[in-house]
Amino acid sequence: MNSLIARLLGRRLPTSDALVDQIEAQKVALNDAKARAAASADARRHALDAGDNGALRAADEARDGARRDAEIAEHAIKVLEAALTGARETEERDAFQAEVAEARAAGDDLSEKIRVEYPRLATALADLLAGIEEHNSARRRLAARGRELGETIEIEEVEAFRRKPRLGRHYAGLGYKDLIDAIEHLPGLHAGDDSIRFVGFR
Structure with missing residues (x-):
C-alpha cells in the first residue's frame, strides 16, 4: 500500500x-x-x-x-x-x-426443489394432458357423429383457454408439447415415465 x-x-x-x-x-x-x-x-x-x-x-x-x-x-x-x-x-x-x-446458491436451491417436487408435478401434468386429449377426442367423435345424424353440437375445446385473455403470466406460443418437451429436457431431471410425453398438442 x-x-x-x-x-x-x-x-x-x-x-x-x-x-x-x-x-x-x-x-x-x-x-x-x-x-x-x-x-x-x-x-x-x-x-x-x-x-x-x-x-x-x-x-x-x-x-x-x-x-x-x-x-x-x-x-x-x-x-x-x-x-x-x-x-x-x-x-x-x-x-x-x-x-x-x-x-x-439459488440455482442449487431451485434444483433441489425441482428434484423433490418434479415427480408429483409431472404425474399431475400427465393426468391433466390425458384428460385434455380424452375430452378433445370425445368432442371430435361426437361432432362427427352429430354430422351423420344431422345434429349440430357445441362442445368447447378445452385448449381454447389459451386463446382467451387471462390474468397472470403468459407464454406466447407455448403449446402442451412444448411444455412436456421442456420438462423432459431439464438437465439432470428425468421422470423415467414415457407416458407423460404427448405429441401433437398444439
Whole structure:
C-alpha cells in the first residue's frame, strides 16, 4: 500500500467511499492553501509599501508555507484518485463474484426443489394432458357423429383457454408439447415415465 494512503487512512485496504472522503478533504486543504497564498501576496505588497522588512519576511514565509501545503495536497489528490480507480474496480469485481455465488446458491436451491417436487408435478401434468386429449377426442367423435345424424353440437375445446385473455403470466406460443418437451429436457431431471410425453398438442 502507498505510504501516503497508509498515513491518511491507515493500514487496512481503503474503500472507495473512504478514498472519496479523503479526496474531498484534500481539496478543502488545497483551497485553503491557495487562499493563504493569495493573502500572503497582499500582505507582502503592504509590507513593501511600508518598508517593513519583518513583515515582508513573515509574508514570504506564509507564502512559501502555503505553496508547500498546496503542493502536498495536489500530490495527495493525484495518489488518492489513482487508488480510487483501483478500489472501484476491485469492489465491482467483488460485487460481481458475490452475485455469481448468490445465483449459484439459488440455482442449487431451485434444483433441489425441482428434484423433490418434479415427480408429483409431472404425474399431475400427465393426468391433466390425458384428460385434455380424452375430452378433445370425445368432442371430435361426437361432432362427427352429430354430422351423420344431422345434429349440430357445441362442445368447447378445452385448449381454447389459451386463446382467451387471462390474468397472470403468459407464454406466447407455448403449446402442451412444448411444455412436456421442456420438462423432459431439464438437465439432470428425468421422470423415467414415457407416458407423460404427448405429441401433437398444439
